[in-house]
Structure formats: C-alpha cells, structure tokens
Amino acid sequence: MNLAQYTKEFRYNMQLAYPVILGMVGHTLIGIVDNIMVGKLGSTELAAVSLGNSLIFxxxxxxxxxxxxxxxxVAEADASKKTDNIRSAFHHGLFLCTILGFMLFGLVVLAQPIMELLHQPKEVIVLAKPFLTxxxxxxxxxxxxxxxxxFADGLSMTKVSMYAIIMANVLHVIINYLLIYGIWFFPKMGIIGAxxxxxxxxxxxxxxxxxxxxxxxxxxxYFQDFSFDEIKKATLKKIINxxxxxxxxxLFEVVLFTAAIWLCGTIGKTSQAANQIALSLASLTFMFAMGLSVVSMIxxxxxxxxxxxxxxIVVGRSIFLLAIIIEILFALMFVALHQILPYLFLNMDNKMQLLDNAEVISIAAKLLLVAAVFQISDGIQVVVLGALRGLQDVxxxxxxxxxxxxIVGFPISYYLxxxxxxxxxxxxIGLLGGLTAAALFLYLRFHYLTKKLIVDNKVIGN
Incomplete structure (x- = not known):
C-alpha cells in the first residue's frame, strides 16, 4: 500500500469538505440559539422548545x-458532461423535495399527540404545540x-450553501431577539417568536x-424554462429509489440516538443530563465526518x-483515512479532557445543585471515554455510507x-x-457496538462492490 497516493488527495478533500462542515455546524447552531435565547424566559419554555425540536429533528x-x-x-452526470441529466436530476429532485417538505409538515402536525404519550408535563405541552406547528x-x-x-454539492460548489447558512444564522439571531423579547416596536411573542x-x-x-x-x-x-411537462415518471422513480x-x-441512526436519550431518562435525570453533555460534544466532532461523507459521495x-x-478506490480510501485520522485526534482530545469538558455545560456556583452536578460530571466523564472510541466507528460508517451513495448503492x-x-446496538444499550x-x-456501549458493526459491514460492502467494478470493467475491456 502506497500511503502517498492517499495523502496527496487530502488537500482537495478538505477544500470540498470545510464549507459542508461549517454549514452543518450552522444547522446545529439554529437549534442551540433557540435554546439559549428561550432559556432566559424560563425552564418551562426551554423544555417546550427542546420537546418540539426533538420531533422536528x-x-x-x-x-x-x-x-x-x-x-x-448530478455529480456523475457532471463528470461525464451530460448537462441534460444534470438539469433533469435538479428539476425532479426539487419537485420531490417540495412535495416531501409539505408531507413532513403535515406528519409532524398530526404527530403532536405523541407528546402526551411521552408523559410530558401539561404546561410544557401547551407551550410546545403552537411552537411545533x-x-x-x-x-x-x-x-x-x-x-x-x-444540486450545488453535486457540481462541487459546496461553498454556496455555507454562505446561505451563515446568512440564515445571523438573520435568525436578529429575528429571535426582536420577537422573543419584544424589542423596539415588535410584539413580545416568547417561544412563538423563536x-x-x-x-x-x-x-x-x-x-x-x-x-x-x-x-x-x-x-x-438549469434555471430556464421549467415546465411540469419535463417531469418524467422514470426519473422520479430513480430518485425515490x-x-x-x-x-x-x-432515520435508523437518529432514532437510535433518540432512544438512548429516553433510556438515559429512564435511568435518572443525572444520567439524562450527562448523556446530553456527551452527545452535544460528540455531535460537534461528528460534523467533520459528515462533511467528509458529502465529499465521499461527490x-x-x-x-x-x-x-x-x-x-x-484511491479517492474512497483517501477520504476514509482522513476521517480516521481526524476522529482519532478528537478521540485523544476526549480522553485527555474527559474530566474537564463536562464543566462547560454546568453552573458549578449553584450550591443547591452541587450534588447533582458532581454526579452528572462523573457520568459524563465516563461517557466521553466511550465516545472517544465510538466516534472513530461513527466517522468510518458515515464516510463509507457516503461512498456507497456515490456508487448509488443504497x-x-x-x-x-x-x-x-x-439488532446489534439497541438490545445491548437496553440490556446494559x-x-x-x-x-x-x-x-x-450499545451505541458503540451498533456503530462498529455498521462501519465494518459497510466497508466490506464498499470493498466488494469496487472489486466487482474493476473485474467487470476488465471483462468488458477484453
């Protein structure tokens, strides 16, 4: 194995990845900004926003x-210079995304009774419902x-969405400030303002x-003369498939992590708080792997x-290697700082909460040691998943x-x-088991498919 053939790809990989990473951090910040600004109104309002956002997520x-x-x-058509295919994928994709957006809106509104089934406090649900709508x-x-x-990512134009997210975050903070607290002539709307x-x-x-x-x-x-007559059943079917x-x-991964929140809540409030701390930190480092996953797909x-x-194969392995190196660096940071990082999330001056906080820090510190290992598996599975999407194997x-x-992760989480x-x-440990199993078998799938592509290509060549 010639390491240099992989490392020489690192620079271009990071050039494509960093705008995607910043964009994803921006998405996360929209939820964090809501929590920080609403938190000043009171704990009930904060609980309502957190509950609403969990369903939205x-x-x-x-x-x-x-x-x-x-x-x-789009990326495959761009490489082979098939502009008609790019236009078709963009128009059909946008058409389906619009329909899906309205469907998800309707489903979330209809799913509001779930909040009662989760046995949330009544005052929280009263506030959460209009916010959620x-x-x-x-x-x-x-x-x-x-x-x-x-569409832009498929054309390797990853910076445009980064600028869009930065603009959205600035606008979001300004509107939140004006409408949550009723600044200037704007009405004070509380969490509806958020x-x-x-x-x-x-x-x-x-x-x-x-x-x-x-x-x-x-x-x-690609932006001229759009007509519904262009929408073809075969292309819609390809994108849906x-x-x-x-x-x-x-969804499988998001719901697994949501289940982990519920399991920790069942164990106790300090476990749930510790889970939230470790999850916040692991989610932030995961954005780097998510950015590389998009690059892998492109x-x-x-x-x-x-x-x-x-x-x-060289490109794929270069991205996998880069993801492993980055996640190992974060893992070492988690191990070195596992006793210190939880303090960033807690008010240690509050004497009433001192016992609870000490327990939260103790649990969170242990979780960060598990997170140090699991984020390596998480990084591998998400970049390999991106590569498989690039091969259109889903x-x-x-x-x-x-x-x-x-079948692997959740039962371990539940039992342990x-x-x-x-x-x-x-x-x-259950999350670690699930992510490691995913990383291993997804890589074996990528290895099998790429080997098959080369063999088939040789057969056609002969």
Missing amino acids: VAMSIGIGFSTAITPI WVAFSLVPLIIYQGYKQ ALGTVISRIAMVVFMHVILAKKEKLKP LGLPSAMQM RISNQKGLGDYKQL KIPMYITFVAYW GLKTNLGAVGVW
Missing part, C-alpha cells in the same frame, strides 16, 4: 436523507433548500440559494461518471444499518443500560 433527518439522492446523480412549517423551505444544496425566527431564516435560505445559483452563468441553462433508502439509513460519483474505477446499506443499530449497574455507560 426526526422529520428533518428523513428530508435531508432523501435529498442526498440528488448529489450522486410553526417550526414544522419551516421544514417546507428547509427541504426545498436541501434540493438546491444537493419559531417565526426559524421559519423566516429558512425561507431566506431558499431565496438566497435560488438567487445566487441562478445568477451563475454556467448554471443558467435512491432517496427513500438513504432517508431510512439516516468524488466517488465523479469517478464513476469518468469510469476510472482504480482512482475511485438498499443493501439500508439493511446493514437497520441490523447494526436495531437498564439491567446492569453500568447505567448510561451501558447505553453508550
């Missing part, structure tokens, strides 16, 4: 997962934005993406379009992720978390 994972189908089709509506512009983003801030900033993201992309000279052919399994892959699709399968990976997370003295640490 599940719906959002379906929409984002589905939209990833657009990128490999408005934020659910923001899924419509968000999923439409994803259609534009995945919801409107999310809606308006997400609509602005769509407008921003459309205007910026439509103005680019080389993209003008790629998008639906991708949405399920993302570059593998390009090589597939060019028919250069040997280079495809059905078998969907089954692999289901088995890894729900609730039936042994390990508690929250046991829940996270």
Whole structure:
C-alpha cells in the first residue's frame, strides 16, 4: 500500500469538505440559539422548545436523507458532461423535495399527540404545540433548500450553501431577539417568536440559494424554462429509489440516538443530563465526518461518471483515512479532557445543585471515554455510507444499518443500560457496538462492490 497516493488527495478533500462542515455546524447552531435565547424566559419554555425540536429533528433527518439522492446523480452526470441529466436530476429532485417538505409538515402536525404519550408535563405541552406547528412549517423551505444544496454539492460548489447558512444564522439571531423579547416596536411573542425566527431564516435560505445559483452563468441553462411537462415518471422513480433508502439509513441512526436519550431518562435525570453533555460534544466532532461523507459521495460519483474505477478506490480510501485520522485526534482530545469538558455545560456556583452536578460530571466523564472510541466507528460508517451513495448503492446499506443499530446496538444499550449497574455507560456501549458493526459491514460492502467494478470493467475491456 502506497500511503502517498492517499495523502496527496487530502488537500482537495478538505477544500470540498470545510464549507459542508461549517454549514452543518450552522444547522446545529439554529437549534442551540433557540435554546439559549428561550432559556432566559424560563425552564418551562426551554423544555417546550427542546420537546418540539426533538420531533422536528426526526422529520428533518428523513428530508435531508432523501435529498442526498440528488448529489450522486448530478455529480456523475457532471463528470461525464451530460448537462441534460444534470438539469433533469435538479428539476425532479426539487419537485420531490417540495412535495416531501409539505408531507413532513403535515406528519409532524398530526404527530403532536405523541407528546402526551411521552408523559410530558401539561404546561410544557401547551407551550410546545403552537411552537411545533410553526417550526414544522419551516421544514417546507428547509427541504426545498436541501434540493438546491444537493444540486450545488453535486457540481462541487459546496461553498454556496455555507454562505446561505451563515446568512440564515445571523438573520435568525436578529429575528429571535426582536420577537422573543419584544424589542423596539415588535410584539413580545416568547417561544412563538423563536419559531417565526426559524421559519423566516429558512425561507431566506431558499431565496438566497435560488438567487445566487441562478445568477451563475454556467448554471443558467438549469434555471430556464421549467415546465411540469419535463417531469418524467422514470426519473422520479430513480430518485425515490435512491432517496427513500438513504432517508431510512439516516432515520435508523437518529432514532437510535433518540432512544438512548429516553433510556438515559429512564435511568435518572443525572444520567439524562450527562448523556446530553456527551452527545452535544460528540455531535460537534461528528460534523467533520459528515462533511467528509458529502465529499465521499461527490468524488466517488465523479469517478464513476469518468469510469476510472482504480482512482475511485484511491479517492474512497483517501477520504476514509482522513476521517480516521481526524476522529482519532478528537478521540485523544476526549480522553485527555474527559474530566474537564463536562464543566462547560454546568453552573458549578449553584450550591443547591452541587450534588447533582458532581454526579452528572462523573457520568459524563465516563461517557466521553466511550465516545472517544465510538466516534472513530461513527466517522468510518458515515464516510463509507457516503461512498456507497456515490456508487448509488443504497438498499443493501439500508439493511446493514437497520441490523447494526436495531439488532446489534439497541438490545445491548437496553440490556446494559437498564439491567446492569453500568447505567448510561451501558447505553453508550450499545451505541458503540451498533456503530462498529455498521462501519465494518459497510466497508466490506464498499470493498466488494469496487472489486466487482474493476473485474467487470476488465471483462468488458477484453
């Protein structure tokens, strides 16, 4: 193995990845800003926003997962210079994202009774329902934005969505400030103000993406003369066949982590708080792997379009190696700072909470040691998943992720978390087991497919 052939790809990989990473951190910040600004109103309001956002997060994972189908089709067509295929993938993808956005909005509104089933306090539910309805509506512009983003990503134009997210975050903070607290002549709307801030900033993201992309000279052919007559059943079917399994892959993982929150809540409030601390930190480092996963999808699709399968393997392995190196660095940071990082999330001056906080820190410190190992597995599984999407192989990976997370991971989490003295640490060992199983079997799938591509290509060549 010649290491240099992989490391020379690192620079270009990071050039493509860093705008995606910043964009994903920006998505996360929209929820964090809501929590910080609403937290000043009171604990009931904060609980209502957290509860509403947990349901939105599940719906959002379906929409984002589905939209990833657009990128490999566009990237492959771009490499092979098939502009008609790019236009077709963009228009059909945007059409399906719009329909899905409205469907997810409707599903979240209809799913509101779940909050009662989760035995949440009545005063929290009363506040959460109107907040949830408005934020659910923001899924419509968000999923439409994803259609534009995945199109731009497929053309290796990853910076445009980064600028859109930065603009949205600035706008979101301003609108939140004016509408939550009633500054200047604006009404004081509390958490509804936060919801409107999310809606308006997400609509602005769509407008921003459309205007910026439509103005680019080389993209003008894709923005002209749109007609519903162009929508073809075969193309819709192709995108749905790629998008639906991708949405399920993302859903399986998101729901596993949501289940971990519920399991830790069953163990006790200190375990739930510790889980939230460790999850917040692990989610932040995971964004780097997610950025590389998008790069993996773009570059593998390009090589597939060019028919250069040997280079495809080199590109794939270079991204896997880069992800492993980055995640090992974060793992070492978690190990070195596992006793210190939890203090960032707690108010240690509060004498009333001193005992609880000490217990939270003790549990969170142990969870960060498990997170140090599991984020390496998490990083590998997500970049390999991106590579498989680039190969437009999504059905078998969907089954692999289901088995890894729900046949391997969840039962371990449930048993070790609730039936042994390990508690929250046991829940996270289950997450580690599921992610490691996913990483291993997804890589074996990538290895099998790429080997097969080279063999088939040699047969055709002969």
